[in-house]
Amino acid sequence: MTATYALLAAILAGCALYMILSRNLVRMMLGLSLLATAVNLMLFLTGRIGRMQPPIIPDSRTTLPQAATDPVPQALILTAIVIGFALTVTLTVLIVRTYRAHGTLASDAIRAADTLGDPLRPESKR
């Protein structure tokens, strides 16, 4: 089970890295979201997979029972999902504005930052 899970995360990360290498900004953004998913799967694995009890402390005790799962990775994934969502939204807005400003999504055609103050050009604009 663990091996299957790890393999799945590895395949997802591989696909994600392939997409990030794309020259299309939207595909790159999707690749980054996919990478976040792969990382979340890895985080899930850190809590170990198996038949375990939900991490609830019974009224009669003050600590978690021995058979309970580790609640921390679940909290981490939840946080990571929220952060990943915020990053994806920010990046999407950025890409939409970039598309409007440059009229293209091909990252090798977007060179505005390079030409600003390029030493090889005779005199840079303000």
Add this chain to the structure above:
Amino acid sequence: MNASFLVDGAAVWPVLVPLAAAAITLLLRYHETVQRSVMEAAVLLMLASSVLLLGRVISFDTVSVAFGGWGAPFGITFVADRLGALGSVAVGTAALAVAVFARADIRSRRRRAGFDPMFLAMLAAVNGAFLTGDLFNLYVWFELMLIAAVGLITLDRRAAQLDGAVRYATLSILGASFILLGIGLLYAETGTLDLVRMASEVAGRPPTVARTAAAFLLLAGFALKTGLFPLFFWLPSSYHTAPTSVSAALAGLLTKVAFYASLRVFVSVFGLVDGIAVPGLATALALVAAATMLVGVLAANAQTDIRRVFAYQVTGQVGYLAAGLSIASLAGIAAAIYYMVHTLLLQTGLFLGEGAIARATGSHDLRRAGGLMRLRPRFAALYAVLLLSLAGVPPFSGFWSKFMVIDAAFRGGSTIIALIALAASFLTLYGMSNLWTQVFWKTPPERKRAVRPIPPAMLAALTILAACTIGMGLFVEPVTRFARHAAAQVTPGTERVPSMPPPAAEAP
């Protein structure tokens, strides 16, 4: 709210104050003057609380706060030690200079675009990263920093800014994914996210495959965010597009806080100094540091746009930080800490001064500048201090920071690192002399309009930072002693094991 509550929670205020003020300024978005006053008051209050925290740390060693009353294994803690508190004070000082400069630089259009809330949110995130005791929490602060920085870069929504922000955001998100993977692997091995407990779990155990993988994933992620070779290309292609106040804040704060995180993780958790670290980590750091120092300064010397000169200098300078870390001795760590504070303040000042040059001459181009020595003598004197400090001329802090790194490298047997650092210093001296000559001494080219006056707010901001570099240079002994204490505090085992030589004996 009584006084003891204020003092007990000292580790939280430098984060809470700007975070609350960010929310308030967001509500006051269309009241520009009020918004600006709230921002300035918040920055002052933040600096004051950081200084209070530093005072507490000097007398109590560490100040910690556990949120919601949950102790270390379950809850998230804020732990301020000497290093964190020192970083927080430096952040406050740089933020104060930027806030003063912004009076003249950030006009109403940029304020309506949200400069104040995003600047404050970024400050909260930077202080959060300096003060948190939890590794995952550190990651969260990094992401907040990233989102705020993206907003700040695109303040004017120009094509170049959007392009720069896309490059910055995509690579930073990639780096953050590596960091998160590394954190996950470390958690799987140690079962905790608390930095202190993690260190004690790992201490004395030989490195495992998971820990080695985690170390190099974290190295890749932090190297990207610090702007180390070969992952620094996003930095010089995004920082120069932003408004001056923003470039200055980003250049001063973000790369340094990423370096702080790598120092904390590699020294405290991975035991870089005790020699039980992951194999190859120090070597990898040394290679990266050497390449960063050389590439950064060579690329900077080839530029004609002043913003790009300093953007490449940011990378060149973080190379010295990584060099100090790679020496893997207490003296090296202390040198890196002193250097971190020095370069945090100095890079902010250099970018702010660049904004003043552009204000006076109307151009960011070196070839179109000139004659400012005669026309703006007060500004020339202030900027000379900053440029000489970057070049490493005594008595400014730039000299001592380079001296400490090179001295620690020779003593630690890293002769090659020391020689490369020396070579990069000479090249920096050349670059800064060239810049000085072009901007201040050269006969100015034909100008369509007269040189404009530099607003007093800009001069005041530069005065703050020039005073810092002079102060750190003249009072070098107390600051380095503090840095050595801070280095000993982050290094596991040095304070508790009496057989180790005291840190002072090893330092220059």
